[in-house]
Amino acid sequence: MTKLITRAIGAPLDRIDGPKKVTGTATYSYEHLPEGVAYVFPIRSTIAKGRILSIDASAASALPGVITVLSHENAPRLASLDNADLAVLQSAAVAYYGQFVAAVVAETIEIARQAAGLVVVHYEEQAHDVELRDDHSSLYKPARVNPNFETDTASGDVEAALASAAFSLDQIYTTPTYHTNPLEPHTTVAMWNDDGVTLYDANQGAQRIRDTVASTFGLSPERVRVISPYVGGAFGSKAFPHPHVILAVMAAQVVERPVKLALTRQQMFTAVGYRTPTIQRIHLAADRDGRLTAIAHDVVEQTSTIREFAEQTAVATRMMYAAANRRTTHRLARLDVPVPTIMRAPGEAPGMFALESAMDEMAIVCGLDPVEFRILNEPEVDPTSGRPFSSRGLVACLREGAERFGWQQRSSTPRMRRAGRWLIGSGVAASTYPARQRASTALARVDHEGNYSVLLAASDMGTGAWTALTQIAADALEVPLERVHIEIGDSRLPLAPIAGGSMGTSSWGTAIVEAARKLRTRLHDEYGGVVPPEGLEEIGEVGDNPEAQNFSMHSYGAQFAEVRVNIDTGEVRVPRLFGVFAVGRIINAKTARSQLLGGMTMGLSMALHEESILDPRFGDYVNHDFAEYHIATNADVGEVDVSWIDEDDAYINPMGAKGIGEVGIVGTAAAIANAVYNATGIRIRDLPITLDKLL
C-alpha cells in the first residue's frame, strides 16, 4: 500500500465549518423554509400490541388550518413494504408503543400539534410482552449479527477447561436500554416536483436515505435527492431511515406542498431506534499463572417483532485475549418493542463493559494486577480468525497509560484510600473497535486557476469530517489547504458510504487519495502539469480493503479512571479519566482529541447515568426527556485527558489512519466500574452505577 506523504494531515486544524456553525449560518435541515410549506405532526400508538379499530379525526379535521389527517385508512399505498417499520400507515396493526398510527398536516406546527391531540384512536388491545429475560421463551439464534458477523463462534472445549481450571469466574453483567438523544432532533423537509422528491434531512448518509425513499415509493434513485450538509449529532440513530422520513415524503405527496417534520424529544424515544438492553454471561478460566484457558461470552438481547436488529455484543471478545477454548453466542428475544438500532459503538460498548469488568474480577481472583493480567493474556494472532494483527497497540497503551496515570500509587485492596467522606479508587479497562473500510468513490477536480474541489456524498454529523477530508485531500493532491474545497452531504455527489462504524474517514479518505492520484497522474502525463482551460477531473473508486482478508484490523486503547464514592450518600464522582489510544495516524490532532474525549464522556455517561426506563404495563419508555433520561452534564465530567501512541499500520489505508469515532466510548464504563470496586469493595455488574447500589 502506497503511503501518503503528510503535510496537512496531523495538524490541529480548526474546523472549517466552525465559523458557520457558531454564527448560525450553517443551515440545518429543519431551517429550510420552502415556499408554501406545511407542517406534519405524527400521532403515536398508546398500546404496545393490537389493532386500530377506528380513527376519529373529525374534531382535528374541523380545526382551521388543518390540511389533512393521514392514517392507514386514507394513506397512499407504498411501493415496498420490505422494511415493516417503514411501512408507515399501511395497516391497522400496532407492533409497539409509539408506532405512528396517524399524522396531522397543517398550516403551522402549532395547529398540527393541537390537532394531533384531538384525534381519537380506538384500539383492540392484545396482551403484550416487552420484558427481556435470559430465560425468555422466544429466544432464538439470528442468522448473523450486525453488520454481518457470525452469530456464534466456538473452539476447543470451554466446559472442560472450566472444570480443570486453577481459577475460574462465572458472572452475569447487564446493560439497560439506551437512547441516542442527539441534540438536533430528527428532521425532514420534503418537497415534490416534476422530477421527483427532494429532502433536507438530518442523517448520517444521504445516499442511504435516498435509496430507501426510492425503493419505498417505487422511484428510481435519480428521482430522489437528499441534502444534508450539516447534522447536529446522530450517534447511530440517523444512519438508517426511520418512519418519520417516509411519513414526511408521503405527506408532501398527499398535500402537494412541501412539508416539514421535526420529532419531539418524547417521540424520539420510540421512533428512531435505541440500544438493546443486554444480559451477558461471562465464563473465564485460567491456569495457576493467570493465563486464560477459556473465555465464553453468551449474550441475550432483544429485537422487535416486525424487524430484526441483532447487536454484535460479544464480537470483541473473539479477539481481545488469548485462550485455547472459546465461545461466543448471541440470542434474541422478539418483543413488542420498537426496533433497536446501532448506537455509539454498537456491540463493543456493552460487550466490553462485561468483558473488561470480568477481566478485572479475574485479575483479582488470580492475584494479579489488572494491567499485568491483560498483558499476560495478549494474543500473538487473532485467536478466532488466526490472522495476524495489522497492528495492535494494546500493550503499549496499557504501559504508557499506567505510567502517566500513576497506576503504581493504586492500592490493590479496596477501601484503602480516602479523602474526608470520599472513598477513592482507580480502575483500568481496555478498549477496541474494528478498523473497517467500505467501498467509496470521490471526484477530484481542478480548474485552470489551480483551485481544487473534491466531491463525495460523505457526511459530517458533527465529527469533523469537513475538516479531516480537506486535510487528506490537500496532501493527496499535494497542494496547500487553501486551494482545496470539499463538497459533501448531498446524495447527488459521488457514491460514498455512511458515517458509521468508525469507517467514514478511512473509506472516504482512501477514495479521495485514489481520485487525487489519478488526477495528478493525468495532469502530469497528458498535460505536462498545465491545467487545460476547461479544467480536469477524475473519479477515484475503491472497494473494501483487500488486506482485511489477511489481517485482523482494530483500534485499541487503555482507559484509566479515578473515582470518588461518598461514604454517606453513595454519590460517584469521576475526577479523572485518562485514555491512551492506538489508532494509527491521527488526521487532525484537534478534532481527534475532541472525538476521543467525547467518546470517553459518553462512556462515563453510560457508566453513571444513562438508562431508558420501560414501564412494562404500557410498553413505553417513561423517562422520555432530558430531565429524566440523564446524560452526563459538564459538572459530572472532571479532568479528561486523551493521548495516543505512534502507530504505523502499513495495511490499513494510504493515510495509515484508523477510525476514532467510537473507540473512545469502549471500556470507559468498565474502567469506572472497576474503579468503584477498588474504592468501595462493591462490584457493580448492572449499569448504570447509581448511588442506591452503593449505599
Next chain:
Amino acid sequence: MNPFRYERATDASSAIAALVQAPTAAFLGGGTNLVDLMKLGVAQPDLLIDVSRLPFNRIELLPNGGVRIGAAVRNSELAADRTIRAHYPMLAQALLSGASGQLRNLATTGGNLLQRTRCVYFQDVSKPCNKRVPGSGCPAREGYHRSLAILGASEACIATHPSDMAVALAALDAVVRVLGPNGERAIPLVNFHRLPSDEPQRDTVLEHGELITAIDLPDLPFAAHSRYRKVRDRASYAFALVSVAAALDVADGVVQDVRIALGGVAHAPWRAWKAEAALRGKPATEETFRRAAEAELADAQPLPGNAFKVPLARNTLVRTLLELIEEAQ
C-alpha cells in the same frame, strides 16, 4: 398545545380581577415549568396573565429584622443577594443547586413555589394520573417511582415537590404573602403546600385568583450558619433524590435551636418537626443526630424503587448536621 390568549398585567388588582373572571386562566411568571406543561398538554390555560413585570421585584429589609422577597425576583438574583447569602446561606445554596443558569435567570420566586411534580406519569397525557386527571389512577405506585415520596403520600398520589428553594424556605419559617379578590393573607410556607390526601390535584392551599406577592423571612440569626445539601443522580441539573436544609445553633456542645427541612421526600417541602424536637437541648453528637433522623423517618413508607431514600435521607441529615458543627469549630 392549545391556543391561548396572553395579557400583560399592569397592576396586581386588575390581574387578580381578570383571573377571577377566567376559571381556566393562569398567572405566568418565568414560565419555566408552566410553558413546558402547556407544550405537553398537561396544562391547558386559555389565558395567561403575565405577572412577571409587576413591581414585586425587590428584596427589602423589614423593620423586624426579617427580609421581604418580591414574588417576581428571579431565582438567580435572589441567590446572588448579599443579605441572603450572609444571613440565610441555605437559601442561596438551595437556589443555586436547582435547575440551570438559564432557567434560574427566568424563574421567579413565586413561580418556583408553584412548580408541579416531575413524576413521569403526571407529565405524560397518554398515561393515567390522579393529579392530572382525578380518579384516573396512579401508575407510579407500581411503576417508576425512584424520585417519588417516602413520607406523607396517599393511596392516590406519591408525587414529590421538585423545588429546592421551597425546602430552605420551609426550614426558615418563611411566610407567603398572597393577594386575592378578598384582600391579603399570609400563609406560613409549611402550610402552603398540601399533602396529596384524596385531592392530589391540589398542590397548594392557594385559591383561584390568589397571587403571591412576596415571601417574608423572619429574623433568624443562627440561620447565618446553615446549609443546603442536595443529593441527586448527577452532579448538576437533576431533581433531588433527597435534600436537607438545616440551620443549627449549638452552645457548649448542646443544641440550643435547630431548623430542618427535607426535600425530595414528600408532596410538600418536609419540615422535620420530629427531628428538631429530638435535637433541642440534646448534646450535639452524631448519636443524637442519628436518633433525630430516625425519629423523623420512622413514619416513612417507601416503595421498592425508592426504599434507598430512607437510609439516604438519614445519612444526609446526620452528615449535614455534623458538617455544620465542624464548620462552626
